[in-house]
Amino acid sequence: xxxxxxxxxxxxxxxxxxxxxxxxxxxxxxxxxxxxxxxxxxxxxxxxxxxxxxxxxxxxxxxxxxxxxxxxxxxxxxxxxxxxxxxxxxxxxxxxxxxxxxxxxxxxxxxxxxxxxxxxxxxxxxxxxxxxxxxxxxxxxxxxxxxxxxxxxxxxxxxxxxxxxxxxxxxxxxxxxxxxxxxxxxxxxxxxxxxxxxxxxxxxxxxxxxxxxxxxxxxxxxxxxxxxxxxxxxxxxxxxxxxxxxxxxxxxxxxxxxxxxxxxxxxxxxxxxxxxxxxxxxxxxxxxxxxxxxxxxxxxxxxxxxxxxxxxxxxxxxxxxxxxxxxxxxxxxxxxxxxxxxxxxxxxxxxxxxxxxxxxxxxxxxxxxxxxxxxxxxxxxxxxxxxxxxxxxxxxxxxxxxxxxxxxxxxxxxxxxxxxxxxxxxxxxxxxxxxxxxxxxxxxxxxxxxxxxxxxxxxxxxxxxxxxxxxxxxxxxxxxxxxxxxxxxxxxxxxxxxxxxxxxxxxxxxxxxxxxxxxxxxxxxxxxxxxxxxxxxxxxxxxxxxxxxxxxxxxxxxxxxxxxxxxxxxxxxxxxxxxxxxxxxxxxxxxxxxxxxxxxxxxxxxxxxxxxxxxxxxxxxxxxxxxxxxxxxxxxxxxxxxxxxxxxxxxxxxxxxxxxxxxxxxxxxxxxxxxxxxxxxxxxxxxxxxxxxxxxxxxxxxxxxxxxxxxxxxxxxxxxxxxxxxxxxxxxxxxxxxxxxxxxxxxxxxxxxxxxxxxxxxxxxxxxxxxxxxxxxxxxxxxxxxxxxxxxxxxxxxxxxxxxxxxxxxxxxxxxxxxxxxxxxxxxxxxxxxxxxxxxxxxxxxxxxxxxxxxxxxxxxxxxxxxxxxxxxxxxxxx
Numbered sequence: 001x002x003x004x005x006x007x008x009x010x011x012x013x014x015x016x017x018x019x020x021x022x023x024x025x026x027x028x029x030x031x032x033x034x035x036x037x038x039x040x041x042x043x044x045x046x047x048x049x050x051x052x053x054x055x056x057x058x059x060x061x062x063x064x065x066x067x068x069x070x071x072x073x074x075x076x077x078x079x080x081x082x083x084x085x086x087x088x089x090x091x092x093x094x095x096x097x098x099x100x101x102x103x104x105x106x107x108x109x110x111x112x113x114x115x116x117x118x119x120x121x122x123x124x125x126x127x128x129x130x131x132x133x134x135x136x137x138x139x140x141x142x143x144x145x146x147x148x149x150x151x152x153x154x155x156x157x158x159x160x161x162x163x164x165x166x167x168x169x170x171x172x173x174x175x176x177x178x179x180x181x182x183x184x185x186x187x188x189x190x191x192x193x194x195x196x197x198x199x200x201x202x203x204x205x206x207x208x209x210x211x212x213x214x215x216x217x218x219x220x221x222x223x224x225x226x227x228x229x230x231x232x233x234x235x236x237x238x239x240x241x242x243x244x245x246x247x248x249x250x251x252x253x254x255x256x257x258x259x260x261x262x263x264x265x266x267x268x269x270x271x272x273x274x275x276x277x278x279x280x281x282x283x284x285x286x287x288x289x290x291x292x293x294x295x296x297x298x299x300x301x302x303x304x305x306x307x308x309x310x311x312x313x314x315x316x317x318x319x320x321x322x323x324x325x326x327x328x329x330x331x332x333x334x335x336x337x338x339x340x341x342x343x344x345x346x347x348x349x350x351x352x353x354x355x356x357x358x359x360x361x362x363x364x365x366x367x368x369x370x371x372x373x374x375x376x377x378x379x380x381x382x383x384x385x386x387x388x389x390x391x392x393x394x395x396x397x398x399x400x401x402x403x404x405x406x407x408x409x410x411x412x413x414x415x416x417x418x419x420x421x422x423x424x425x426x427x428x429x430x431x432x433x434x435x436x437x438x439x440x441x442x443x444x445x446x447x448x449x450x451x452x453x454x455x456x457x458x459x460x461x462x463x464x465x466x467x468x469x470x471x472x473x474x475x476x477x478x479x480x481x482x483x484x485x486x487x488x489x490x491x492x493x494x495x496x497x498x499x500x501x502x503x504x505x506x507x508x509x510x511x512x513x514x515x516x517x518x519x520x521x522x523x524x525x526x527x528x529x530x531x532x533x534x535x536x537x538x539x540x541x542x543x544x545x546x547x548x549x550x551x552x553x554x555x556x557x558x559x560x561x562x563x564x565x566x567x568x569x570x571x572x573x574x575x576x577x578x579x580x581x582x583x584x585x586x587x588x589x590x591x592x593x594x595x596x597x598x599x600x601x602x603x604x605x606x607x608x609x610x611x612x613x614x615x616x617x618x619x620x621x622x623x624x625x626x627x628x629x630x631x632x633x634x635x636x637x638x639x640x641x642x643x644x645x646x647x648x649x650x651x652x653x654x655x656x657x658x659x660x661x662x663x664x665x666x667x668x669x670x671x672x673x674x675x676x677x678x679x680x681x682x683x684x685x686x687x688x689x690x691x692x693x694x695x696x697x698x699x700x701x702x703x704x705x706x707x708x709x710x711x712x713x714x715x716x717x718x719x720x721x722x723x724x725x726x727x728x729x730x731x732x733x734x735x736x737x738x739x740x741x742x743x744x745x746x747x748x749x750x751x752x753x754x755x756x757x758x759x760x761x762x763x764x765x766x767x768x769x770x771x772x773x774x775x776x777x778x779x780x781x782x783x784x785x786x787x788x789x790x791x792x793x794x795x796x797x798x799x800x801x802x803x804x805x806x807x808x809x810x811x812x813x814x815x816x817x818x819x820x821x822x823x824x825x826x827x828x829x830x831x832x833x834x835x836x837x838x839x840x841x842x843x844x845x846x847x848x849x850x851x852x853x854x855x856x857x858x859x860x861x862x863x864x865x866x867x868x869x870x871x872x873x874x875x876x877x878x879x
Contacts, residue, residue: 003048003336003347018347019046019053019071046071046331047097049105052128054081056097068097068105068131082131085120085138094150096160098209106139108163108172110150117142117150117186119170140170144191148182150174162209162293173293173304179203181295183310193783197304199312202297208330210294210303210337210350212284217336217349253277257287260412294337294350296330303350309781313415315350316363365414368403368421377433379442389422391445391454393433400425400433402452423452425468435459521545525555533620533865549753552863561813561824562605562618562861563832564598565853571618571861572848574822578834580850583618598857601635602699603864608632615653619863624870628671631655631662635697635704636869639724651869654697654704654722663727666869674727690720690731693739694811696859698748700756703779705732707748707758709739717746719756719782733782736771736789740764745801747811749860757790759814759823761801768793768801768837770821791821795842799833801825813860830854 003018046053057069057080066088070081084107088095092112100106104122119140126134150161152175161174169187176182181197256277259267268278277283284290291303291313305311331338339346367390371378375395383389386408393400402423409417433443433456443456452468524545527535536543545551552558559571559581573579585594595607595614607614613633616623626633638650651666661674693707704722717739721732735758739746743763751757755773770791777785801812803826812825820838827833832848 003053003338017076018345047099047105049099049126050103050128054097054105056084056095058087066095070128070131080131082134085136086118092149092151092153092157094161096163098163098165100165105134106165107136108161108170110161112149112151115144115147115149117144117147117170119165139165142170142186142189144186144189147184147186147191148174148176152177156204159204159206162207164209164211173207173209173295175204175207181205181207183293183304195310197295197302197310197312199314200295200297200300200302202299205295205297205302206330207293207295208337210291212287212290213349215336215349217347249277253283253286257283260289260410263412294330301330301350309778309783365417368419369401375432375434375436377443379445381446383447389447390419391443393443395432395434397426398430398432400427400430402447422447423468425452427468431456431458431464435461517545521551521554525551528557533867536865546865552865555863557619558863560815560822560860560862561834561858562598562600563824563848563851563856563858564595565851565856567594567853569594569598570848570851570856572824572834574817574834578846578848580848584621597632598859599633599635599696600859600861601697601704602638602702603862603866604636604868605859605861606633606636615868617864617866617868618861620865620867622868624868626653626664628655628662628664631657634706635699635722637699637704637722637724638702638869650702652724652727661729672727674729690718692720693717693746694809696811698750698756700750700777701754701779705748705756707735707746719748721779721782731782733785736787737769743800743802743804743808745812747814749815751816756785757816758787759812759821761812763800763802766795766798766800768795768798768821770816790816791837793821793837793840795837795840798842799825799827803828803830807855810855810857813858815860815862824858824860826855832856832858 046055048054053071055069056066058066066084066086068081068084069078071078086095086107086109090112094108094110094112094117096108098106098108100121103125105126106122107120109118109120110116117140118138120136121139123135123137124133150172151157151159156175156179159175161172163170163172165171169185169192172184172186174182174184180203181200183193183195183197185192185194252274256264256267256274264278268275291305293304294315295302295304301315303313303315305313331340337348337350339348369378369390369392373395377391377393377395377400379391381389381391383404387405388409389405390403391400392403400423401421403419404422406418406420407416433454435441435457436459441457443454445452445454447453454466454468455463456466457463520542524532524535524542532546536546559573561572561574562583563570563572569583569585571581571583573581595609597606597608599606599608603617605616605618607616611629612625612627612631614623614625615633615636632655634654634656636651636653638652653664653666655662655664663672663674664670665672690708690710693709697704697706699705702724706720707717708720709717717735717737719732719735720729722729737746737758737760741763745759745761745763745768747759749757749759751772754776756777757773758771760769760771761767768791769789771787772790774786774788775784801823802808803810807826807830810826812823814821814823816822820836820843823835823837825833825835831854832851834844834846834848836843836845
């Protein structure tokens with residue numbers, strides 16, 4: 001039922017006592033049975049404050065006043081502590097006790113009939129030894145229309161909600177009438193947000209509020225507790241001397257907040273200063289991995305984080321007793337979780353992943369493949385020193401696959417382990433790597449650069465070395481370079497090996513005398529663009545320079561706008577002067593035709609044509625063609641940060657026509673149907689059909705965004721976002737402006753690489769406004785997006801940026817350079833112009849007379865060295 005303690009040093013196991021209960025009596029652990037007078041406990045969930053346990057209790061259900069009952073640690077008996085300010089009038093009323101601000105009580109009451117929610121708190125700090133001076137006051141009253149009932153009908157009416165109070169917000173976890181878990185955030189007498197925890201698979205999960213801590217779980221045996229001693233006196237003296245020069249408090253807190261939770265327990269004994277920080281509730285609440293609720297289904301346990309967004313994670317069953325049986329009930333009790341089971345209970349601290357037994361095995365992560373035959377090969381190895389690789393050979397098809405983990409493996413936490421397919425081998429007459437008579441003998445292998453080297457025995461028991469490598473002809477895929485029979489006469493081809501040590505020493509000696517950064521940047525800025533991609537692998541220093549946006553912007557061949565006429569494509573450079581160059585149409589299937597539309601999407605250009613579209617990097621002269629008649633490619637999105645590799649699993653493309661949307665997966669070459677109005681879980685947005693203001697998408701950190709509206713006359717437009725993982729569209733945030741005339745300009749762009757900007761020109765007044773997001777945009781959550789006015793231009797005789805029909809759908813292109821606004825637009829005669837504005841005046845206006853045809857389509861384009869993704873079959877040829 002609960003755990004109580006006496007004293008402040010909670011590392012001492014002798015301070016703790018646990019309270020147990022069945023239908024007839026109460027019992028304290030390591031003491032005689034103690035029956036609690038005549039009080040009948042209303043609920044079985046105790047609340048711990050300063051080591052004492054409290055319960056809501058009543059003598060009769062008709063009693064107008066309920067009370068708190070306290071378990072006295074020293075006397076080992078229960079007694080009435082104080083009277084509560086409210087009571088239950090219906091069996092489905094919500095009535096829950098919690099700790100408030102660490103030293104007070106709070107009570108949540110919801111009336112089943114009126115659904116009115118009240119929060120009562122104690123006025124002063126609670127003295128757990130004396131309840132006579134406890135004064136309750138009304139802290140919050142919420143009368144919200146359509147607020148759901150927090151307690152459902154039988155047989156689940158005993159499931160009370162879990163809640164905590166964060167400043168002036170009330171955060172509640174409860175189940176609806178269908179057994180689905182929800183998080184409700186309330187404040188200022190309104191429902192701020194309502195989120196369904198769809199990651200929780202089962203129905204009717206039990207749940208509780210949990211505030212993580214670094215307090216170690218008390219041991220059951222005295223000898224076991226004595227093993228948890230601190231360092232010796234000499235060790236303490238060495239640590240004290242090493243920490244004489246201390247870092248600032250703020251810096252230490254920021255560093256420790258990024259340390260994995262399991263390591264923080266050990267760090268609390270480094271010094272008193274660190275112990276003070278780790279004991280601070282504020283530090284625990286701000287840690288990157290903290291959470292607020294625990295939910296338990298029939299098969300799993302989940303944690304729920306609230307700020308800055310709601311995140312549901314599965315908790316591992318990392319206690320010895322929990323691996324063989326499931327908990328019947330979870331109870332939070334003063335920074336611990338009590339897991340009741342059929343044959344006892346476990347005291348658990350999920351934050352520090354406490355284990356009752358350290359010498360044991362535990363599940364780490366799932367593999368991407370398994371065995372379908374007794375003679376399948378399945379071998380695990382280390383890859384690049386900090387990752388895993390897995391060799392799988394199917395005994396039937398002899399097809400061999402190598403899977404590797406995408407990122408560096410954190411051995412303490414497997415939640416971020418992602419497997420990717422690294423090598424696929426389908427080589428004719430390739431032997432089976434597992435012999436018939438020795439099926440338990442798996443092959444040995446390693447990956448050396450772009451070679452796979454395998455050691456295995458054949459059917460006669462003879463050992464062989466197989467070396468598979470990429471063919472010099474990239475369209476030939478992988479081939480068997482040679483097979484060497486060990487312990488036979490060595491042939492002339494058997495001495496092939498790489499002398500990596502000497503090569504590395506020569507490279508190191510060649511780079512001992514480094515050129516200055518400025519000179520190196522100036523030299524690289526004059527290198528032809530196509531060669532820059534190959535130069536990335538020279539050294540880390542060069543790779544850092546080539547990844548710098550400033551270097552790309554200062555390159556001699558960089559440009560800012562792309563224009564397309566009926567017959568040609570042009571690039572436009574701005575600084576130090578405006579230069580127009582014709583771009584060669586070096587895209588497959590583009591030699592004989594010009595694209596119908598050009599769309600810039602996160603450092604790529606999308607070229608739509610009648611039979612499909614091409615994804616093009618004009619700076620690198622790379623492209624890939626996707627065939628899809630009757631559809632237009634709207635944008636390309638990705639998942640992950642390492643875009644310098646041709647990793648097709650990162651990319652998906654979004655297509656649309658007048659009636660439907662489709663999603664194309666580069667990794668598998670598959671197509672899926674979607675609906676632009678299908679993803680909103682918000683009740684306000686579910687029934688509202690949204691329309692695109694423009695088919696030009698904007699990509700930020702791999703996510704696609706569009707300006708959309710519900711009603712053209714609505715003064716506020718919104719941003720719609722495509723979710724990469726769920727493959728759904730939903731409303732992201734609202735804009736600060738909309739359209740009041742069909743010829744108003746309204747354009748969305750990325751600002752400073754991590755924010756949004758919106759250009760709005762009123763057709764009537766010709767006034768130009770630039771709105772930007774105040775802070776860095778979190779693409780997963782648009783609730784905290786704040787728009788601020790960045791620039792306003794009221795320039796006499798300034799032209800309209802959107803022309804009359806049939807060109808009213810052609811919006812201007814623009815970007816913001818420091819405090820300048822640079823725009824590309826067509827005048828009423830279809831001639832292209834570049835406008836540069838700043839300090840509320842027109843700095844320059846240049847006619848692009850090199851562009852011969854009128855009414856060119858145009859877009860902003862920022863060059864990059866990111867390679868164009870390939871489709872699955874084409875990507876395998878590039879390995």
